[in-house]
Amino acid sequence: xxKLLVISSLVIAVCCSLLVQSxxxxxxxxxxxxxxxxxxxAGFPPIQYDVANNPISKEGFELGRKLFYDGRLSKDGNFPxxxxxxxxxxxxxxxxxxSHGFNNQxxxxxxxxxFNLAWHKEMHHDGGIAHLDLQPLAPITAPxxxxxxxxxxxxxxxxxxDYRQHFQRVFGNEEVxxxxxxxxxxxxxxxxxxxxxxxxxxxxxxxxxxxxxxxGYAIFKNKCASCHKEPLFTDLQYRNNxxxxxxxxxxxxxxxxxxxxxxxxxxxxxSLRNVMVTYPYMHDGRFGDISNVYExxxxxxxxxxxxxxxxxxxxxxxATERGLLTEFLKTLTDAAxxxxxxxxxxx
Amino acid sequence: xxxxxxxxxxxxxxxxxVGLILLALTACQKQLNFESGQTSPGxxxxxxxxxxxxxxxxxxxxxxxxxxxxxxxxxVFKLYVGKIRGNGNQPAEADGEPYYLLDLAKPSSLQIDxxxxxxxxxxxxxxxxxxxxxxxxxVQSGALDPANGMFWTWNTGYIYAKLEGNSPxxxxxxxxxxxxxxxxxxxxxxxxxxxxxxTQPSTITIKEDGLxxxxxxxxxxxWFDGPYPLRIANLPVVTTPGAEAASIAGNYVNMxxxxxxxxx
Numbered sequence: 001x002x003k004l005l006v007i008s009s010l011v012i013a014v015c016c017s018l019l020v021q022s023x024x025x026x027x028x029x030x031x032x033x034x035x036x037x038x039x040x041x042a043g044f045p046p047i048q049y050d051v052a053n054n055p056i057s058k059e060g061f062e063l064g065r066k067l068f069y070d071g072r073l074s075k076d077g078n079f080p081x082x083x084x085x086x087x088x089x090x091x092x093x094x095x096x097x098x099s100h101g102f103n104n105q106x107x108x109x110x111x112x113x114x115f116n117l118a119w120h121k122e123m124h125h126d127g128g129i130a131h132l133d134l135q136p137l138a139p140i141t142a143p144x145x146x147x148x149x150x151x152x153x154x155x156x157x158x159x160x161x162d163y164r165q166h167f168q169r170v171f172g173n174e175e176v177x178x179x180x181x182x183x184x185x186x187x188x189x190x191x192x193x194x195x196x197x198x199x200x201x202x203x204x205x206x207x208x209x210x211x212x213x214x215x216g217y218a219i220f221k222n223k224c225a226s227c228h229k230e231p232l233f234t235d236l237q238y239r240n241n242x243x244x245x246x247x248x249x250x251x252x253x254x255x256x257x258x259x260x261x262x263x264x265x266x267x268x269x270x271s272l273r274n275v276m277v278t279y280p281y282m283h284d285g286r287f288g289d290i291s292n293v294y295e296x297x298x299x300x301x302x303x304x305x306x307x308x309x310x311x312x313x314x315x316x317x318x319a320t321e322r323g324l325l326t327e328f329l330k331t332l333t334d335a336a337x338x339x340x341x342x343x344x345x346x347x
Numbered sequence: 348x349x350x351x352x353x354x355x356x357x358x359x360x361x362x363x364x365v366g367l368i369l370l371a372l373t374a375c376q377k378q379l380n381f382e383s384g385q386t387s388p389g390x391x392x393x394x395x396x397x398x399x400x401x402x403x404x405x406x407x408x409x410x411x412x413x414x415x416x417x418x419x420x421x422x423v424f425k426l427y428v429g430k431i432r433g434n435g436n437q438p439a440e441a442d443g444e445p446y447y448l449l450d451l452a453k454p455s456s457l458q459i460d461x462x463x464x465x466x467x468x469x470x471x472x473x474x475x476x477x478x479x480x481x482x483x484x485x486v487q488s489g490a491l492d493p494a495n496g497m498f499w500t501w502n503t504g505y506i507y508a509k510l511e512g513n514s515p516x517x518x519x520x521x522x523x524x525x526x527x528x529x530x531x532x533x534x535x536x537x538x539x540x541x542x543x544x545x546t547q548p549s550t551i552t553i554k555e556d557g558l559x560x561x562x563x564x565x566x567x568x569x570w571f572d573g574p575y576p577l578r579i580a581n582l583p584v585v586t587t588p589g590a591e592a593a594s595i596a597g598n599y600v601n602m603x604x605x606x607x608x609x610x611x
Contacts, residue, residue: 050484050485053484053485054485124501128501128502128503129500129501129502129503130482130483130503130504131483131484131485131486131503132485133485133486134485134486134493134500134503137486137493137498137500138500138501140500141500142500142501150493150494151494154494177488177492177494178486178488178492178493178494179485179486179487179488179492182485182486183485183486256502257502257532258532259532259535259587259588259589259590
């Protein structure tokens with residue numbers, strides 16, 4: 001019996017090593033990487049990010065995290081991704097309508113929170129970016145954000161022996177390319193899953209809403225949930241919610257991408273997860289407080305040819321309803337995510 | 348002696364081993380298929396592009412006059428071509444890089460070497476631009492690396508062609524004009540295919556181990572002169588996808604002509 005065990009384990013060991021080696025040729029894959037899966041919280045729709053094209057490893061995630069917090073991705077070294085995407089604000093910019101960029105400039109849109117990106121097919125308020133891997137190139141090259149060029153970033157990163165070691169480990173050799181840099185950033189960002197708020201605990205049967213939260217949830221389901229669809233709290237569609245066009249920015253939203261007047265003033269529906277820590281609100285941060293948002297839907301909607309039909313009768317919200325809604329929205333704050341050391345600046 | 352656990356019976360061990368070997372083999376299947384695709388017999392083809400303007404070679408800084416009589420000089424001219432194909436009874440796509448970036452400032456970029464399946468062809472076709480799948484499927488490398496500056500970061504997509512220069516008729520600072528043409532979304536898709544028939548001779552045969560050199564003229568006069576008459580004075584700047592970009596792409600796709608074919 002013992003002999004049989006030895007032989008059988010040998011056979012299986014040989015087979016396993018054959019299996020591992022068989023695909024190592026030419027693929028540049030590193031057998032020593034620790035691969036990870038994107039968490040799939042109960043009830044979430046299927047993940048949109050194509051992991052097969054960019055398998056996520058602990059090492060790749062750590063490289064992405066290092067890049068996310070590295071000022072060298074910007075022209076003067078002052079603006080890492082994390083300068084506009086702060087963890088304690090669910091990776092939005094805390095208390096800023098517009099963020100600060102290179103050479104004392106402002107951005108022209110409010111920085112969105114970064115979480116659950118693996119479920120998004122298009123990035124930006126106007127959906128202009130068709131793949132998460134392409135996303136970092138926009139802020140890096142925008143003159144009023146990080147103000148850098150891609151070749152200059154690749155050179156700065158490639159000149160750093162520590163980075164070269166990271167690239168070697170993750171990608172099989174130390175070459176620093178656009179594709180590798182952005183894929184590493186994606187590996188970090190797709191793992192940023194926010195699904196541990198009180199709301200999620202309640203859904204999982206591990207906690208319960210208090211009476212106010214419960215009443216707020218009922219109002220939410222009745223008045224907000226068709227666009228801010230659970231469990232992502234966005235339907236990921238582009239809609240005109242009746243905001244008058246900003247007089248100086250003249251931001252037409254989705255129309256800037258499609259060129260179609262039917263898309264004028266449409267913006268991607270933002271997730272309400274972590275909404276209480278991501279103020280100011282709207283694509284241009286024009287509302288500093290959630291009460292301004294309620295008032296907008298209650299009475300401020302401006303009707304035009306593309307205003308969403310769901311808002312035809314506005315959204316009447318009494319003072320009591322507003323209070324209860326706020327109690328519910330607070331349950332969407334994911335404190336565990338916003339303080340998770342895995343997503344914090346590397347030491 | 349206790350009864351051996353069922354999963355340790357010789358039969359289950361054998362099954363596991365066979366299963367793992369099968370798995371190992373299928374894991375490699377994809378790779379094998381990929382390699383076999385490259386072993387079909389083919390001959391070398393070489394495309395050499397000559398940027399010209401109404402017959403004279405284009406050089407950065409020299410002055411030209413378009414059909415509307417607007418004088419201008421060219422500082423930058425870059426263009427993606429790809430998916431090169433031999434046409435005929437049995438059309439075949441050339442092996443090699445899927446895309447090439449032609450750049451007036453880099454003479455070496457104006458020559459493309461690829462391999463085409465052996466056979467007889469009556470023409471040549473290639474995309475001028477980048478197919479829509481590659482526009483949206485993440486970061487590409489090689490000629491399509493966004494670091495080459497032919498990519499819009501804020502509105503995902505490749506710039507298929509760039510023509511920049513100066514003209515006294517432009518109302519912009521320093522008389523600049525800038526055409527950055529791209530776009531893959533309907534209705535402003537600017538991806539075009541150039542289709543060229545062989546004329547003298549009307550067919551060519553690609554032989555294994557042979558080299559066929561095709562000389563192509565790119566007449567930049569066609570950038571302005573075509574179905575969409577482009578005037579620098581009226582429209583000196585196009586740097587986003589849209590109706591203008593799609594129309595200009597419909598002009599410049601006509602700039603290619605075959606001037607000579609050599610076979611050895």
